[in-house]
Amino acid sequence: MNYEKLSVNVNNESLALIDLLVDERLFSNRSDFINQAIKEKLMSEKETTDKLLEIHSISRAEKSINENSWFIGVSNLTKGELQILRNKKIKISIKGFGCLYVDDDIDISLFKDTIKYVCKMIKVVASKEIVNYVSTIR
Numbered sequence: 091m092n093y094e095k096l097s098v099n100v101n102n103e104s105l106a107l108i109d110l111l112v113d114e115r116l117f118s119n120r121s122d123f124i125n126q127a128i129k130e131k132l133m134s135e136k137e138t139t140d141k142l143l144e145i146h147s148i149s150r151a152e153k154s155i156n157e158n159s160w161f162i163g164v165s166n167l168t169k170g171e172l173q174i175l176r177n178k179k180i181k182i183s184i185k186g187f188g189c190l191y192v193d194d195d196i197d198i199s200l201f202k203d204t205i206k207y208v209c210k211m212i213k214v215v216a217s218k219e220i221v222n223y224v225s226t227i228r
Contacts, residue, residue, distance in 0.1 A: 094211075098124065161186040169195045175204040183207035192216030198223060 100108070108123050117123040132139065167190065175182060183206055184190060190212050192201065198219045207227055208214060214224045 160184075161188060161190075163188045164191070165189075166191045166193065167196065168193050169200065172196060172200050172204045176200060180204070181206040183209075184212065185209045187211045189213045189215060192220055196220070 108117075108120055111117050111123060112119055117126065161184075165184075165186075165188065181204055185207075186209060188211075190208065192214065194217065196216070198217075201216075201220050202223065205224075205227070208224045210228045214221055216224075
């Protein structure tokens with residue numbers, strides 16, 4: 091599992107209680123406590139997050155790409171999808187978390203004509219030229 095560094099402000103009283111739990115070996119360290127607390131909170135909000143993901147996710151099989159594509163996990167851009175966007179003169183923002191695969195047959199001009207933003211939380215797997223371009227539009 092990949093981890094992202096996160097900065098959190100915690101009041102002194104809460105931090106002292108976290109440190110007590112760590113000192114008593116209920117958690118291996120502060121990060122372990124925070125990760126477990128986040129995981130528990132996300133599990134308690136699972137129904138809400140599932141509904142939100144359903145609302146925001148773009149199922150390419152059911153819908154065409156819209157101007158604010160959002161996904162979690164793995165997504166793939168095809169030449170056909172981008173050609174449709176170019177023909178409609180639409181530039182999209184791609185937001186979410188995960189990995190975006192850009193098909194090898196997509197050239198840089200088609201990509202530039204159709205993609206205006208890619209979220210920093212998305213790893214882009216594509217030609218070197220496209221990966222370099224993505225770094226300029228984040």
